[in-house]
Amino acid sequence: MVQALMTTEERPHALLLRGGRILDPSQGLDVVGDVLVQEGRVRRAARGAWRGELPSGCQVIDVRGLVVAPGFVDLHCHLREPGYEAKETIATGTRAAAWGGFTTVCCMPNTDPPLDTAAAVAFVLERARQQGVVRVLPIGCVTRGRSGVQLADMADLAKAGVVAFSDDGDPVADAHLMRQAFSYSRLTGLPIINHCQDKAITREGVVNEGWVASRLGLRGAPAAAEEVMVARDIALAALTGGRLHLAHVSTAGSVELLRRAKARGLPVTAEVTPHHLMFTDEWVLGYRDEGLRAPAAFPYDTTTKVNPPLRAQGDVQALRRALKEGVVDAIATDHAPHTLLDKLCTYDEAAFGISGLETALGLLMGLVQQEALDLPTLINRLTAAPAAILGLPLGTLKEGSPADVVVIDPDREWVVDVAAFASKGRNTPLAGATLKGKVVATLFGGAFVHNELAMTSGH
């Protein structure tokens, strides 16, 4: 049975998280101290012990040895509702988010019907209010029916509450339409999130074009198919003054184009997924990083099929560097849940996508362990950076902010058990892998939406 959103009665009136490492990049905060939450808001997050009086009935939890950070903000996920409830629903997807430490998720409009009308957006917002356990911010379509022929009523969608526009899953292929869409971006102040893929180049490609594709006899999609559209969109953003956000950048060439666009001061931002930071196309061959302690894998495993495809080692290194430097602004999951049958077929026929909300942090902690990124920077890319792209006062522990908080155990090792996922989508190549670093509690508006602290308190 699906639980309704926790009511204020179920939310502790006040809660003190005592003695954790508070990491809040929005305030440049990295201190050991107490976090006090009251009436659903952050009352205090600062160095040292809380010396004031505790509100009556205040719960106190010892979080020494753990990290306390703002709830994560995901700019890009697929909740599949309406229309594809066999893959995911708002109820299950937001529970997966809570489990993964995400308290705000932006959901893509490739649903059925697509989110191309105010009514469809209203449906998602209402469903999220009734059945969601974290904040859901819908993204509206750029074109009607996502068909790429005619613009959706973008001004109407903005009024209905979308936070961005995208035809994700597909690119906006027509450059003229994209130019017009950017004019509406200027008008509404909302970004266009483009899925950059020139389908005239990728055609039927299912993996990265390169030696792995050749070895496996699979059709390849070259890096250039992404890069030509990234270049086009940057040129159109410059022409129109519209805001461009690049979805799931995956190649070293895209990073270079982005770097130059930012150096010119253009209004361009970008996200990268955990899987493009941590996996290469060799995963399609069955290779698994030893550091992950994953079970033996096999070639043509359809859980590795994702769009854009997993790329080469050089791309992964470029993405990591760009994330560290802030050239790529944020991490977004592109959580793409599918049914078993969507993946229990040949590599060519399988659906694109990885179920990513619940493994994101555990996987990304690998970057910290490998010293590719420090923990404050990682948290920044999951909180303050995506919130800044949305222009919303989220991803922060500033006094008075909504008490959206995660507690992380950076040393906890756990095995990815897809059967225990909150998400309906069990499609991940991480099934059975041991990850180090786990979200052990998530608070949304001061209420626990995920809590394993009983097991870890007393650290």
Ligand code: DOR
């Ligand atoms: O792998 C992907 N899956 N990439 C996309 O762009 C769409 C997504 C989906 O909707 O399944």
